[in-house]
Amino acid sequence: MPVMTYLQAISSALRDELRADERVLVMGEDIGVFGGAFKVTDGFVDEFGTDRVMDTPLAESAIIGCAIGAAVVGMRPVCEMQFADFISCGFDQLINVAGKMHYRQRLAVPLVVRLPSGGGFSGGPFHSQNPEALFMHSPGLKVVAPSTAADAKGLLHAAIHDPNPVLFMEHKHLYRRVKGEVAEGIYETPFRARVARPGSDLVVIAYGAMVGVALAATEDLEDAEIEVLDLRSLVPLDEEAILDSVARCSKVVIIDEANQTCAAGAQVAALIGQRGFEDLDGPVIRVAAPDVPIPFSPPLEQAVLPGIDRVREACRDLLAY
């Protein structure tokens, strides 16, 4: 199997879909001739032309709204937000038009929105956000967040094949840092959690870039057998996998890179409190960004984003509980 970066895996999925299905088109700001701010669609115009790799006006509401229109007449649009942060400008179309469409009138909206998200590189308050929880709260939208190259490709294929609006949270910090073996051709990764490392003393539940942090933080921690559960999908949330891990490990640390209040991890904690209580042997611990905008300067940003040290400390404390 070829080794790809996380970014190459995303490109590979898009290229395979454009080749396999003429209904697929990719649209976004600067994605055509320029190949995208992060070069995910580099060279695509040469193979697929400017109609199917569409440079759009700088208008996020229009990108999503037009994609909805194209989807309901049979296309399979994949939109790129140049940065996940800019989704705020297209919020209404996603929440009120796309998300509620099938429930209200049984009309499917097969739409993918790619959201380059997350911090760790001095992007500052408007290029570092993790807005996934905003969309988890709104019915009708699926939300997935890969942590590996193989899952980035497989989840993107599954998202494009899904008949519903899917928000694909791709973490910018992983683009060129994460590499791995990726199967060739089209395959689907299910919207289910994955045990990234099995264990029995404590489970760290994470998704996206925080999976790598969880693995690094707990690789060699007091001889404990620490499980890492990679959620992969936030909507649907794989409740059974979460409860299985809790039943196996009894102690739980949940990490979000996002701001802590009402984050995905809060929903996971609530689930465990309600349905996994009898299996717990300690408080459910959360590690997340505090409720501040993500600051620009490296020492400030590092003080806010959950890192290896904070996760290690949280696990150590909980193991000693």
Added chain:
Amino acid sequence: MATDTAAPAPASAGAHRYLQLADRVALLRAMLMMRGIEERAMSLYRQGKVPGSFYDGYGQEAVSAGAAYAMAAQDRLCILHRDLAAHLIRGVTPVRILAQYMGRAAGVTGGRDGNVHFGDPELGCVGMVSMLPDMMLVATGMAMAFKLRSEPRCALTWFGDGSTSRGDFHEAMNWSGVQRLPVVFVLENNQYAYSTPLDKQFAVDPVQRASAYGFTGVTVDGNDVEAMFDATREARARAIAGGGPTLIEAVTMRMHGHAAHDDMKYVPKEQVEEWRRRDPVEHQERKLTELGVDVAAVREAVHAEIEAATAQALAGPMPTAGGVLDGVFCEGEAVALGDGLAPWSGFASDPGSDA
């Protein structure tokens, strides 16, 4: 790009270049049906049988009837809340509309959404959301797909004067102008956005904005159903020929309040009186009476149909709560919008043409 006034189409006195007599009666019928259903629904609302509030398009019937009548089966529409005649022309039956108002199981959304928030996907329609100009972008996207696939089809949406203030209006006008998309924007200028008059909404006549986006804008008497048809037919032909979007400003008047609770005291009485003299239904009735049509018979037939539909809708059950959690997501294959009815004789004679 010129801002034009739609050219009158009649070839000679009494005749119409594109509309046969049956078409002209069908237009009247659609307007009468819209008015009759909405009046009936208002009485049901006052009886407590329509939950929530009730919104109607009294006085604006010509705008949706005339525009929808010019659309082909394979065209796609985003229909707004004062455009009931468009649903009727596409083929939604009165009983389903009345059941929809009453939140009954047989309503178009099965009780999941209220009043005029619906579109029948099988008839080529996407239901509106309350953030009205959102649908301009959905229509733009449908038109984008038609152009990408080189299909001779067009998308149309309605919106109001208030919508022109929102960002999505700009984004849709700009995008469709840049890509020269086959889309028709019908600006239903009914003088008020809820209670806000035009002079607090925009500083220029909104039809002028079309030229700023690089396409044609026309102003039409929104109370003349045949003029609405003419302007839309022309806009559709332009769209299909690759001439890009058209903004049609239909000048009309919202003769009732924003919704049932609104007594409209902010509207000067003289303004209402002036527009009452320009009633679109009476206008078409006068025209057809001169052509020898038995207008009273049309009215009677429509009335009878509405009464039967009302009885049927009232007899239908409310939805059960059992399935209320179902269908948030599509579990099977995505099914794209189907074709609607297109009763205009111009399509019947040559369904594949852009007429």
